[in-house]
Amino acid sequence: MVDFDRVNYDGLIPNNVGLGEDDRVKKALEKWHPGYIDWWNDMGPDGFQNALVYLRTAIGVGSNGWATFDYVRMPEYKWGILLAPKVEGRLVPFGASKGEPAWQEVPGEHRAMLRRLIVIQGDTEPASVEQQRYLGKTAPSLYDMRNLFQVNVEEGRHLWAMVYLLQKYFGTDGREEAEELLRRRSGDADTPRMLGAFNERTPDWLSFFLFTFFTDRDGKMQLEALAQSGFDPLSRTCRFMLTEEAHHMFVGETGVARVVQRTCQAMRDAGIEDPYDVGRIRALGVIDLPTIQRKANLHFSLTLDLFGSEVSTNAANAFNSGLKGRYREDKLDDDHTLERATYPVLRPVDGEVRATDVPALSALNMRLRDDYVKDCQKGVDRWNRVIHALGIPFEIRLPHVAFNRKIGEFRSALYDLAGRPLTADQWKAQETDMLPSGNDQDFIEDLMKTPEMEPGKFASWIAPPRVGIDNQPGDFEYVKLA
Numbered sequence: 027m028v029d030f031d032r033v034n035y036d037g038l039i040p041n042n043v044g045l046g047e048d049d050r051v052k053k054a055l056e057k058w059h060p061g062y063i064d065w066w067n068d069m070g071p072d073g074f075q076n077a078l079v080y081l082r083t084a085i086g087v088g089s090n091g092w093a094t095f096d097y098v099r100m101p102e103y104k105w106g107i108l109l110a111p112k113v114e115g116r117l118v119p120f121g122a123s124k125g126e127p128a129w130q131e132v133p134g135e136h137r138a139m140l141r142r143l144i145v146i147q148g149d150t151e152p153a154s155v156e157q158q159r160y161l162g163k164t165a166p167s168l169y170d171m172r173n174l175f176q177v178n179v180e181e182g183r184h185l186w187a188m189v190y191l192l193q194k195y196f197g198t199d200g201r202e203e204a205e206e207l208l209r210r211r212s213g214d215a216d217t218p219r220m221l222g223a224f225n226e227r228t229p230d231w232l233s234f235f236l237f238t239f240f241t242d243r244d245g246k247m248q249l250e251a252l253a254q255s256g257f258d259p260l261s262r263t264c265r266f267m268l269t270e271e272a273h274h275m276f277v278g279e280t281g282v283a284r285v286v287q288r289t290c291q292a293m294r295d296a297g298i299e300d301p302y303d304v305g306r307i308r309a310l311g312v313i314d315l316p317t318i319q320r321k322a323n324l325h326f327s328l329t330l331d332l333f334g335s336e337v338s339t340n341a342a343n344a345f346n347s348g349l350k351g352r353y354r355e356d357k358l359d360d361d362h363t364l365e366r367a368t369y370p371v372l373r374p375v376d377g378e379v380r381a382t383d384v385p386a387l388s389a390l391n392m393r394l395r396d397d398y399v400k401d402c403q404k405g406v407d408r409w410n411r412v413i414h415a416l417g418i419p420f421e422i423r424l425p426h427v428a429f430n431r432k433i434g435e436f437r438s439a440l441y442d443l444a445g446r447p448l449t450a451d452q453w454k455a456q457e458t459d460m461l462p463s464g465n466d467q468d469f470i471e472d473l474m475k476t477p478e479m480e481p482g483k484f485a486s487w488i489a490p491p492r493v494g495i496d497n498q499p500g501d502f503e504y505v506k507l508a
């Protein structure tokens with residue numbers, strides 16, 4: 027009998043899926059393992075592979091304490107395969123097969139679609155590690171450096187989670203996909219990662235915090251939708267990934283909040299009231315709020331593209347076949363088949379943005395994106411509370427969903443931050459007010475040139491956190507450099 031609440035740490039691959047009794051999959055994963063370690067050494071955090079990092083490692087999936095904290099060299103991190111506990115009697119919760127027992131094996135007729143969903147999710151995990159690999163060298167504190175590395179090792183574990191599903195349930199083509207996941211590279215001209223935002227640069231720490239706030243949150247939404255899946259192993263995998271993902275959201279939201287707090291505090295201390303007095307504010311060694319807004323505009327709009335076209339037959343098929351549900355499907359009160367329902371989709375009509383009703387099944391990407399925007403707004407509200415508490419007249423705003431889009435309804439025209447159409451000339455004239463300029467980027471990278479390596483110290487542009495990780499004191503040495 028396999029005890030699914032405890033993780034078996036005896037073998038090479040910690041797991042709660044009974045790998046010890048599954049020779050075929052165990053061998054396949056052991057064969058994949060060296061390639062993964064090579065990838066980690068090549069593409070993981072540059073310059074810190076020998077450092078001792080105070081990391082959390084998952085040791086169980088039960089409700090009472092699922093992780094331990096200890097110093098670990100990242101290449102020796104225990105990347106395990108962990109599924110949330112099985113729910114007895116679980117049924118396919120939506121789509122044409124709604125009410126059937128949840129599938130423990132891949133339903134043959136949906137095999138290709140399921141594999142594609144797993145590969146696309148899997149591809150994002152190593153991509154973000156690649157995007158963030160140089161950031162350790164400019165970390166604003168050991169606390170932040172540790173958080174970066176924690177996110178990185180957990181994205182590595184998320185890759186393992188998807189590779190397990192491929193190796194266990196998809197035979198030869200699953201094995202090939204697992205190899206490809208190690209071969210593609212973020213931003214590479216020949217073998218890029220599959221989705222646009224995962225080929226962009228994450229060149230500085232403000233980008234990192236905004237990436238974890240906006241782009242990891244897309245990951246959260248996708249995992250939430252897949253956690254509803256009628257394919258039970260995928261559901262259980264994603265449910266456990268979501269417990270780790272919560273920390274990534276935390277790193278992003280509190281990271282931006284601390285940058286904003288430091289800026290507002292420095293402005294107050296210097297007696298600067300106007301948030302647009304950029305020269306004087308930057309001279310204080312902090313990032314002016316309008317620049318933070320422009321960076322947020324960029325990350326938000328890039329991330330919206332990850333939701334795909336608002337109207338999509340792929341999304342309809344994935345739902346209809348019971349593979350990918352809606353956000354919190356199990357909490358929604360309707361027929362869960364959506365055969366007759368409609369949903370309003372924003373699209374350009376006669377030069378303006380209008381909502382038109384379309385069949386709800388084909389509007390599932392739009393719906394998930396709407397849920398995402400609401401979730402983002404809550405975090406933005408918290409940032410604004412920090413600004414208001416310090417008495418600075420400024421509000422961070424999410425741009426209109428039509429702004430700066432490359433995919434979907436708004437891809438072929440230009441819009442301003444409020445969703446008003448722009449001509450190419452108008453866009454050009456306003457661009458540096460809406461998106462970060464080369465000058466903004468130079469300023470930020472200059473500000474973040476050197477890391478802050480002394481325990482308890484923080485760079486000039488960011489406030490310390492309110493509490494330490496694992497309740498450690500303020501001067502705790504989160505990373506011991508080799």
Ligand SMILES: [Fe+2]
Pocket residue numbers: 151180181184245
């Ligand atoms: Fe992830």
Ligand SMILES: [Fe+2]
Pocket residue numbers: 181242245271274
């Ligand atoms: Fe994440």
